[in-house]
Amino acid sequence: MGIGMRNNPAGSAAAAARAPRALVAATALACTLALAACAGGQSVGAAKNTADAGSPFGFKTAAQDEKAEITVWVDSTRQPVAEAYVAAHPGTKVKIVAYDGNANGSNSFKTKTQLFDRSGSGWPDVAFTTDNNSAAWGSLSGTGDLAPVNKGLVPAATLDGFSKGALDVCTLDGVAYCLRNDLAQNVLWYNKKLMDQWGYTVPKTWEEYQQLGDKVSAEHPGYLVGTAGDAWTPEIYMWAAQCPANKVDGPTKLTVNTGDTNCVRAAKLLDDLIANKSMSTLSLFGPEFAKTKADKVLMLPGPSWYGGAVFQGTLKTPKGELAVAPPLTWDAGSAATGNVGGGAWWVSAHSKNLKAAADFATWVTSQSSVGGTLLPTYPAFSQAAAAWLAETQKSGYYAGDIAPALQQAAGEVWPGWGSPSFSQEAIWAKVVQAGMTKNQTIESLLPAWQKQIENEAKILGYQVKTS
Numbered sequence: 001m002g003i004g005m006r007n008n009p010a011g012s013a014a015a016a017a018r019a020p021r022a023l024v025a026a027t028a029l030a031c032t033l034a035l036a037a038c039a040g041g042q043s044v045g046a047a048k049n050t051a052d053a054g055s056p057f058g059f060k061t062a063a064q065d066e067k068a069e070i071t072v073w074v075d076s077t078r079q080p081v082a083e084a085y086v087a088a089h090p091g092t093k094v095k096i097v098a099y100d101g102n103a104n105g106s107n108s109f110k111t112k113t114q115l116f117d118r119s120g121s122g123w124p125d126v127a128f129t130t131d132n133n134s135a136a137w138g139s140l141s142g143t144g145d146l147a148p149v150n151k152g153l154v155p156a157a158t159l160d161g162f163s164k165g166a167l168d169v170c171t172l173d174g175v176a177y178c179l180r181n182d183l184a185q186n187v188l189w190y191n192k193k194l195m196d197q198w199g200y201t202v203p204k205t206w207e208e209y210q211q212l213g214d215k216v217s218a219e220h221p222g223y224l225v226g227t228a229g230d231a232w233t234p235e236i237y238m239w240a241a242q243c244p245a246n247k248v249d250g251p252t253k254l255t256v257n258t259g260d261t262n263c264v265r266a267a268k269l270l271d272d273l274i275a276n277k278s279m280s281t282l283s284l285f286g287p288e289f290a291k292t293k294a295d296k297v298l299m300l301p302g303p304s305w306y307g308g309a310v311f312q313g314t315l316k317t318p319k320g321e322l323a324v325a326p327p328l329t330w331d332a333g334s335a336a337t338g339n340v341g342g343g344a345w346w347v348s349a350h351s352k353n354l355k356a357a358a359d360f361a362t363w364v365t366s367q368s369s370v371g372g373t374l375l376p377t378y379p380a381f382s383q384a385a386a387a388w389l390a391e392t393q394k395s396g397y398y399a400g401d402i403a404p405a406l407q408q409a410a411g412e413v414w415p416g417w418g419s420p421s422f423s424q425e426a427i428w429a430k431v432v433q434a435g436m437t438k439n440q441t442i443e444s445l446l447p448a449w450q451k452q453i454e455n456e457a458k459i460l461g462y463q464v465k466t467s
Contacts, residue, residue: 058151068353069093070125075101102129125357132169135177147349150176164411180380184303184341185409192323192399217276231425239338241266248418258450267443303340304378336414
């Protein structure tokens with residue numbers, strides 16, 4: 001079986017989550033808070049000094065009762081692991097509540113929490129979200145709704161067990177507010193059978209990738225080296241180029257400079273490959289792509305979940321053909337990649353049983369499977385990831401060992417792509433994807449992309465720096 005595909009013939013949960021997100025981005029373009037940026041970088045806000053000298057957790061807590069029931073909010077995909085925790089911990093009282101997990105930019109967690117803030121009760125003890133933006137509004141700089149996890153609540157040894165940079169998305173001024181559930185680090189997927197058949201060398205740099213795309217266009221027209229038809233396109237190409245379009249500098253401060261040379265070089269690459277038709281502008285999960293391009297994919301830069309969700313699930317790539325290489329780099333540039341997806345667990349600062357809440361969040365993030373079935377996506381906790389990769393490899397689906405490339409990429413996600421309170425995906429869809437349908441180049445749309453980001457940020461109270 002492929003990544004995220006075991007016992008799930010319809011495709012992984014990542015695919016199920018991604019497809020509707022793209023649809024929302026395409027059809028609800030004016031929704032500025034839809035589709036949270038999924039990973040990387042710092043979020044906004046600054047932790048105020050609200051520490052309680054008598055608290056072992058670094059903040060003033062509610063009166064604690066270690067026998068109190070905890071309430072956990074989960075989406076349908078995470079419900080099995082929550083139920084597994086209950087079965088493994090019969091002495092802990094846990095109430096599981098199913099909700100949408102903030103899918104499709106619903107903002108349910110924030111909206112409901114604000115209602116509980118006004119009423120003074122009702123908060124869940126732990127909540128899962130499919131996005132990583134909650135620290136932007138729930139940190140101690142705002143309502144104080146989210147509990148710091150690195151001030152005594154979760155042992156440092158446990159936190160150190162997460163992949164390098166995994167907690168960056170929810171860390172503000174050195175204070176971490178989440179335990180990351182899964183990663184979606186970008187790598188280079190490729191069809192080894194075709195690469196060998198045509199005598200091509202797997203590229204190591206984006207420059208080599210572009211050159212090979214030009215060659216494929218001339219020698220094997222119709223075959224593809226990438227796609228640019230989904231709202232997460234910038235999270236693959238712009239993020240990896242270290243484009244400062246979404247750089248969070250501190251409390252409500254953002255740098256946006258889409259005219260930077262790093263942004264321009266990524267745009268030029270995309271425009272060249274789109275023009276020679278070696279890069280598709282169709283949506284990966286649209287019926288037309290699967291129908292017309294399923295057997296035409298030579299390479300595809302993209303997240304870890306592409307293996308199961310896209311190649312095995314959507315494209316039905318035959319067993320033994322798909323391989324994976326480490327993230328591409330730019331010549332003379334440092335190793336950097338992007339991230340498309342992943343979620344997080346948040347502990348409420350209002351919890352009356354923080355010990356049980358932290359134990360729950362720690363346990364669920366340390367699992368690689370439930371009841372013999374692999375969890376659908378690459379775990380953020382390194383030990384769980386290693387076990388997950390080993391089991392995935394046993395399926396025999398892949399051409400070669402996928403672990404080295406995915407493990408390398410997990411530690412190379414560039415921290416300069418932030419997680420503020422607005423969605424880059426929605427903005428890209430509204431401005432760039434819309435322009436592409438009118439045959440405008442991505443390079444020519446960079447100023448409009450810049451303006452729209454600035455507008456969204458200022459509406460939400462950000463101070464925007466443009467250079």
